[in-house]
Amino acid sequence: MPATSPAPRRARSGNRRDEAARLAVLHAADDLLVEHGFGALTIEAIARRAGVAKQTIYRWWPSKVEILLDTLIEDSEKRLPVPAEKATAEIIRGYLRDFERFLNGDPAGRVLLAIIAEAQHDPGTAKNFHERYLGPRRERERAMLVRATDVGEISPKLDPDATIDALVGPIVYCALTGSSIPGSVLDTLFEDLLRPR
Amino acid sequence: MPATSPAPRRARSGNRRDEAARLAVLHAADDLLVEHGFGALTIEAIARRAGVAKQTIYRWWPSKVEILLDTLIEDSEKRLPVPAEKATAEIIRGYLRDFERFLNGDPAGRVLLAIIAEAQHDPGTAKNFHERYLGPRRERERAMLVRATDVGEISPKLDPDATIDALVGPIVYCALTGSSIPGSVLDTLFEDLLRPR
Amino acid sequence: MPATSPAPRRARSGNRRDEAARLAVLHAADDLLVEHGFGALTIEAIARRAGVAKQTIYRWWPSKVEILLDTLIEDSEKRLPVPAEKATAEIIRGYLRDFERFLNGDPAGRVLLAIIAEAQHDPGTAKNFHERYLGPRRERERAMLVRATDVGEISPKLDPDATIDALVGPIVYCALTGSSIPGSVLDTLFEDLLRPR
Amino acid sequence: MPATSPAPRRARSGNRRDEAARLAVLHAADDLLVEHGFGALTIEAIARRAGVAKQTIYRWWPSKVEILLDTLIEDSEKRLPVPAEKATAEIIRGYLRDFERFLNGDPAGRVLLAIIAEAQHDPGTAKNFHERYLGPRRERERAMLVRATDVGEISPKLDPDATIDALVGPIVYCALTGSSIPGSVLDTLFEDLLRPR
DNA sequence: CGATAAGCGAGACGGTACGTCAGGTCTTGTG
DNA sequence: CACAAGACCTGACGTACCGTCTCGCTTATCG
Structure with missing residues (x-):
């Protein structure tokens, strides 16, 4: 009985870039801007909201x-x-x-x-x-x-x-x-x- | 006999607003913006450049x-x-x-x-x-x-x-x-x- | 009649060093070392415990x-x-x-x-x-x-x-x-x- | 059929502990301590210097x-x-x-x-x-x-x-x-x- | 004319965010 | 299955500014 789905399962991280983290950051930044304005858009706030480490942001975005x-x-x-x-x-x-x-x-x-x-x-x-x-x-x-x-x-x-x-x-x-x-x-x-x- | 000039001289401080300080702040802000961009325009930098105390800025300008x-x-x-x-x-x-x-x-x-x-x-x-x-x-x-x-x-x-x-x-x-x-x-x-x- | 006390009152801060902050830092450091060991003795922890800003520590102590x-x-x-x-x-x-x-x-x-x-x-x-x-x-x-x-x-x-x-x-x-x-x-x-x- | 030796050669990795990696770590730690002091002795620095992955260190040494x-x-x-x-x-x-x-x-x-x-x-x-x-x-x-x-x-x-x-x-x-x-x-x-x- | 009150330069203070570094865990792909 | 590589979350580092505050001084105004 042949091969049920390839079971993508969770591949949350590895030594490749984590797509979930990338999206979380983008959405967090977007939301913060809309909800609280540019003044509230700090790297720390984005990281906090995205549930992501600051370093992960600095690794992939220069600003x-x-x-x-x-x-x-x-x-x-x-x-x-x-x-x-x-x-x-x-x-x-x-x-x-x-x-x-x-x-x-x-x-x-x-x-x-x-x-x-x-x-x-x-x-x-x-x-x-x-x-x-x-x-x-x-x-x-x-x-x-x-x-x-x-x-x-x-x-x-x-x-x-x-x-x-x-x-x-x-x-x-x-x-x-x-x-x-x-x-x-x-x-x-x-x-x-x-x-x- | 009509009163020799009121000798304004330098009135660096007193109990009235110091016009020299006001101008120093305005020029410092202007210069900093032009020379180093908005990023360098901090209250501390303006105060430093204008030779003025931070409090003097906060006293007269809200931001x-x-x-x-x-x-x-x-x-x-x-x-x-x-x-x-x-x-x-x-x-x-x-x-x-x-x-x-x-x-x-x-x-x-x-x-x-x-x-x-x-x-x-x-x-x-x-x-x-x-x-x-x-x-x-x-x-x-x-x-x-x-x-x-x-x-x-x-x-x-x-x-x-x-x-x-x-x-x-x-x-x-x-x-x-x-x-x-x-x-x-x-x-x-x-x-x-x-x-x- | 020998002059009642010169009323030291509270002089918590000003442009002179704040003795209360100094003591709070010393005690916080002491306590942290004794209670949680040297590993827990971080500047942030000391500041937190002393109710003091990190900068206040860096201002007065080099390490x-x-x-x-x-x-x-x-x-x-x-x-x-x-x-x-x-x-x-x-x-x-x-x-x-x-x-x-x-x-x-x-x-x-x-x-x-x-x-x-x-x-x-x-x-x-x-x-x-x-x-x-x-x-x-x-x-x-x-x-x-x-x-x-x-x-x-x-x-x-x-x-x-x-x-x-x-x-x-x-x-x-x-x-x-x-x-x-x-x-x-x-x-x-x-x-x-x-x-x- | 001449049965050439199984060619152990460099057995840089495999399923047994890599002695070369072990020695590289020990020497790297030693050297770093002597050359730059205890402050420079971080796991990352040791791994870097030894040409070894951090995980290899954590696998064999608790600290x-x-x-x-x-x-x-x-x-x-x-x-x-x-x-x-x-x-x-x-x-x-x-x-x-x-x-x-x-x-x-x-x-x-x-x-x-x-x-x-x-x-x-x-x-x-x-x-x-x-x-x-x-x-x-x-x-x-x-x-x-x-x-x-x-x-x-x-x-x-x-x-x-x-x-x-x-x-x-x-x-x-x-x-x-x-x-x-x-x-x-x-x-x-x-x-x-x-x-x- | 002397007391009062305000503006001033200075700078300490409690904070927040910065951008970096290392810790320790995890996953991928190779041999 | 050990390994090199390196992404990830966590948390501390030391610095820069924030806006508030007190200090000691100078100077105009008023009783």
């Missing part, structure tokens, strides 16, 4: 912001993916609205704002933030715009990067100052800068 | 961000005043360009970015930042726009607040991400959103 | 052994003074017996043994132990012997230092190995090496 | 002091054997002088002092030290004295154990306090306590 960056990358991939297939004007408009909702409603959006903030205080954070998040994402946003332009869905007034800055800038700025940009304003900017067909 | 806020308010009044007299399209365009230069070139601009950042981490800071800086300044910016509109210099597509967010947002966002928005992009937004005569 | 050295010096001054007045054979014999009892019965004796031990592990400790305890005490012991010799109370076979080593050595050695030298043996060595009148 | 005890036992058997054949006064005197040289000159002597020290800090160490080193050695020293007494080589004033304490005590005490007892003093004690023929 607490890198932890946030990890959660941000994983979360924004799921919750705010850059549309990668067909690029219609409507899809782009939807992305902008999702972006606004992400920043003002989603816990992961709080993480993004916190990292932007921390990047002002520390050049190392700024560098990693660009290399690991902003850069790659901008790449895909630019590609989305170019595709839509090629297809004739939109005909932007400015070059792709400037266009993105002009559209995303107000959204982020409003989120940073605690307000939330109205959908109608978003629409006006969208119509105005992209001139959709 | 180190309030010190920055004080310097920001004084400095941006001097270096980036909101035009309050006549409001022509050209004056508004100049203000936007000055704003960009302020953020990316002036030490006081670094202070503003640092405070925006800190406001993400701490609600109290956010509140004070709005009440003491953002709010009053927005008031004057709005007034400037209204005046220009009334006079027929511009005819904005959006209501004043949305207009300001849409113009200032990209400038701030670019500064926050370490880049610097090109003048040409600024001009396009300006033309587009304000439709100057 | 935990120096704390022990402080208690040892204060305590052995009280509990095992070197006879400084008249020096008869009987007084010297009494001192030797007291020394044995100090090492094997008194908590302060445990402190002495612990410091001797720690001096084996760390040259700095050895140096301080000699300069602050062993040296000055040996001085007084030597003086006691010389005085007794001059008066004709004893006529030692060896020079003073060798005599002390020969008498104290067995006492300390037995204490270190957990046994306790019999009084009769002490008497034999005493008679033999000092040849009292 | 680092037991490692030292192992080296001490092996070394002092070779370098400071208790004379077991004929016991003349001269041989005993030589043993005392060798003992003094062992403590003050031989690396293995440093190990003995370190263990004595550590025994003050930890009762478990004290117990093992007595059972594995002090006890058996004292046995042989006592036997040596008894033999010499029976033969009439010496006629000690005190019982064997007290005699040994009285002779060895000053030697050890001087070594512990960093000085070194003069040979002449040793001779005086020897003559005085043993009264050799």
Whole structure:
């Protein structure tokens, strides 16, 4: 009688990285940020909450912001993916609205704002933030715009990067100052800068 | 016979607030931020640098961000005043360009970015930042726009607040991400959103 | 009418050293050593027990052994003074017996043994132990012997230092190995090496 | 079919204890103690230096002091054997002088002092030290004295154990306090306590 | 004019978190 | 099954700042 399941059992630790610990840290950091704010986000608190040793954190992350960056990358991939297939004007408009909702409603959006903030205080954070998040994402946003332009869905007034800055800038700025940009304003900017067909 | 000068001399201490100490603290905070970044901006470092006792700082400022806020308010009044007299399209365009230069070139601009950042981490800071800086300044910016509109210099597509967010947002966002928005992009937004005569 | 007391009141802290904290640390260290052994004598434990901040300990003592050295010096001054007045054979014999009892019965004796031990592990400790305890005490012991010799109370076979080593050595050695030298043996060595009148 | 030997060659690992690893650990511990002092004697450092896994140490030794005890036992058997054949006064005197040289000159002597020290800090160490080193050695020293007494080589004033304490005590005490007892003093004690023929 | 009261530099104090090190346990994969 | 390797939790290390406090001084104000 042949081979019941391979019994994965518990393989909690060994000489390989412990996935459970990794996730516990990511979630602990996320939760602490959302529940008690960035001020409560200390390595000790994360370790305590995750049920993990401080050393385990220091072994795998150079700073607490890198932890946030990890959660941000994983979360924004799921919750705010850059549309990668067909690029219609409507899809782009939807992305902008999702972006606004992400920043003002989603816990992961709080993480993004916190990292932007921390990047002002520390050049190392700024560098990693660009290399690991902003850069790659901008790449895909630019590609989305170019595709839509090629297809004739939109005909932007400015070059792709400037266009993105002009559209995303107000959204982020409003989120940073605690307000939330109205959908109608978003629409006006969208119509105005992209001139959709 | 009209009283020889009151000889203010150095009044290093006494029973009234010591202006020299106040200025020393403001400058020390400013300098530390610019030279070594926000991470080096501790109360102890400010006190050390200013040659002042910690208690003197705690007596007059509730937190180190309030010190920055004080310097920001004084400095941006001097270096980036909101035009309050006549409001022509050209004056508004100049203000936007000055704003960009302020953020990316002036030490006081670094202070503003640092405070925006800190406001993400701490609600109290956010509140004070709005009440003491953002709010009053927005008031004057709005007034400037209204005046220009009334006079027929511009005819904005959006209501004043949305207009300001849409113009200032990209400038701030670019500064926050370490880049610097090109003048040409600024001009396009300006033309587009304000439709100057 | 001779001036009622100058009202010392409580002056618990200020910009001068806090005597209460100093004593709390000394006692905490002492107690921990006696109750849980040298292994439990960590700076953190001392601070915890004394109700004192770690920094307060580091401010005044370079190492935990120096704390022990402080208690040892204060305590052995009280509990095992070197006879400084008249020096008869009987007084010297009494001192030797007291020394044995100090090492094997008194908590302060445990402190002495612990410091001797720690001096084996760390040259700095050895140096301080000699300069602050062993040296000055040996001085007084030597003086006691010389005085007794001059008066004709004893006529030692060896020079003073060798005599002390020969008498104290067995006492300390037995204490270190957990046994306790019999009084009769002490008497034999005493008679033999000092040849009292 | 030539049945070449089973090629034992280097049997670095397998299912029996690896003698090379055992020796590497003992030597690493010894070297570290001599070169950098007891403070540098950590399990991790020993493992590093011996090129051995920590687990290998924990598998065979309950504590680092037991490692030292192992080296001490092996070394002092070779370098400071208790004379077991004929016991003349001269041989005993030589043993005392060798003992003094062992403590003050031989690396293995440093190990003995370190263990004595550590025994003050930890009762478990004290117990093992007595059972594995002090006890058996004292046995042989006592036997040596008894033999010499029976033969009439010496006629000690005190019982064997007290005699040994009285002779060895000053030697050890001087070594512990960093000085070194003069040979002449040793001779005086020897003559005085043993009264050799 | 002398008492009072406040601001000041200085710095000790009880704390929290930092980033590092070692302890001792456990698991993996190799020989 | 012993071993090298090394991840893991625990807890102490010594340091930096936090925000509060007392000290001894100087100086303006007021009775």
